[in-house]
Amino acid sequence: AQSVAQPEDQVNVAEGNPLTVKCTYSVSGNPYLFWYVQYPNRGLQFLLKYITGDNLVKGSYGFEAEFNKSQTSFHLKKPSALVSDSALYFCAVISNTGKLIFGQGTTLQVKP
């Protein structure tokens, strides 16, 4: 079955420190991977995507993600966290039938 896993319900990091939010996937064929962010009482906002090409993908608000085919991972990273980065983060993949499948989400808490 095609799926996405986010192993951490919550990630806590101090402001100014680097952050990583983990994501692993299971799909048939080439993976098309995405990260979204959701602020309280809002819809989902797109951060970045991996379709093909460089394994390090840069996105909005200083976020980047590293695609690792051998580990089937697509971890979200940021060199220096801001308090305003605190939100709910979702990893997603497009299945071979075109479905957009999401992970369970990871709450990022950045403390001043």
Next chain:
Amino acid sequence: DAGITQSPRYKITETGRQVTLMCHQTWSHSYMFWYRQDLGHGLRLIYYSAAADITDKGEVPDGYVVSRSKTENFPLTLESATRSQTSVYFCASRTPWGSITEAFFGQGTRLTVV
């Protein structure tokens, strides 16, 4: 205005009633999706559509019906609402396989079934 809009934003309905959530997009995206978001479950796919008149089940389709007679509209109907269908519902759309882009989301509909 261009974009994807959901209506209503908030809805309270009684158990057993039929309720329809509307989704409209202006980009002519071929794919459209309905998700529900519940605490502890992330986003679960209810139904999706690859094009007008083509729909398919997602992860949690029971109790829901969809139709897509026009590319821009993808209504979701709860035939007989139950309390377990209290949730926040999100609609999304994206381009087809030939030019994969990210999906765009509506602002959500908060549905309460009493």
